[in-house]
Amino acid sequence: MTAAKVANDARPWGAYVHFPWCLKKCPYCDFLSIPVEPQRLTSPGSSPRRLPRAPLDAPSARQVLPHEAYADAVLWELEARLPGLNLTTRPASIFFGGGTPSLWAPEQLGRVVTALSRGGPPRNPAPGAARGATETAAPPPETPALEAAPLEVTVECNPTSFDEEHARRLVDVGVNRISLGVQSLDPERLEFLGRLHDPEGALQAIAAARRAGVPRVSADLIFGVAGQTPEQAAAEVRRLAATGVTHLSAYALTIESNTHFGTLARRGQLPLLDEGLVAESFRAVDEALEAEGFLHYEISNYAREEHFALHNLGYWRGHDYLGLGTGAWGTVRLGGGSRLRYRNTPSVERYLESWTGQSSADPYAEGRHLADREPIDPETELRERLLLGLRLRDGLDTAQAEAEVGVELWSPRRRRARDKLLRSGRLAWDGVRLWIPPDQWLFADGIIADLL
Secondary structure (H helix, E strand, O other), X not given: OOHHHHHHHHOOEEEEEEEOEEOOOOOOOOOOOEEOOOEEOOOOOOOOEEOOOOOOOHHHHHHHOOHHHXXXXXXXXXXXXXXXXXXXXXXXXXXXXXXXXHHOOHHHHHHHHHHHHOOOOOXXXXXXXXXXXXXXXXXXXXXXXXXXXXXXXXXXXXXXXXXXXXXXXXXXXXXXXEEEEEEOOOHHHHHHOOOOOOHHHHHHHHHHHHHOOOOEEEEEEEEOOOOOOHHHHHHHHHHHHOOOOOEEEEEEOOOOOOOHHHHHHHOOOOOOOOXXXXXXXXXXXXXXXXXXXXXXXXXXXXXXXXXXXXXXXXXXOOOEEEEEOOOOEEEEEOOOOOEEEEEEOOOHXXXXXXXXXXXXXXXXXXXXXXXXXXXXXXXXXXXXXHHHHOOEOOOEEHHHHHHHHOOOOOOHHHHHHHHHXXXXXOOEEOOOEEEOOHHHHHHHHHHHHHHO
16 A cells, blocks of 8 residues: 555545525526526436426426436446545535525435545445435435434525425434525515525424434524615524524625625625724624633634534545536545645536446546546645634644654745744744734734745
């Protein structure tokens, strides 16, 4: 066994599975998300199912989605990708993102959970055995019991496609963490953000997850929206904390250029909150959640009783993650020790066509199945360790980063930048661990940029 293989085997890794469909594209969203149309091919070459014109609700959307065909393709991709990584352990975490993964039939999502929890799918998963299966499909045999699969399995869910029955079915196939896209508990802000649910719907979704026995429930919230005061932002997170959620992600509204909000902002047509009020809201949210017993463990994330988002911790700590599904990004260390970032094709049709059976082609080589492919050199990896690790309250173990990457961190330029930041109180260092003091997190982007 080579040294590179030993190092790769010992590293924790995660699996990210992208489910691209949603009911509606939100104006701030820059992730790959494809609104379900009333007419959608269930699989390549099949005849379209016709439904009345939009808008579609969740049950109608599920009728036209290729639940089983998509699971088949993900399993074929998984079987192709795993051998090139020389991994002998299953992932530490699995994260289903989107899009809206709560539109996916839990039994089909569960097939992916089962395969990953066992270290890979069975040989010849026989794609297309029952193309176009809907949510009524029978559950797969031998789905992993939670006790037998102590890994984190998270599914992103929206209140409009989530209820207690759906939550129970997710738990039955091994899901032990739900991340709910609440975003706001104010009806006007929800409308501004383009969300389809109302405040009561969000609260009902959280209650449904808890009644169904989901062990860990997280909620996403956006603050810093035009017209919102810091006091209102704090009141919203207190109200969410009272629901019993174990984790909260609180993000200031960010305007991405490739979104509808980005277009409006360029035209001067998007109302924005003053930056000073956004900063005050950040502090108000922090104070409110810490008073409720949440630890502010990452710039935008809070956990109660150490219910951290383990999958995201993997990103911030520089662990590899296997990307599966349409448009998914992955960052992996190949068998020879080289690191690679790739992105799958964002075309659903091309993705399904690419993974319809076994292939002898290298899944990490350029081809129709990939949209992007970027080899990562050690210096780039080290910069990314700084960029992401310094978002954590615990910061970055610099000795470990240097040992794993094989590059010295403290070049003369970085040493000068570090010492200047230490003198100003913007940075802290104990000789090994480097971190940004929490009271300096508002300046994190500039601090990290100085070190890169």
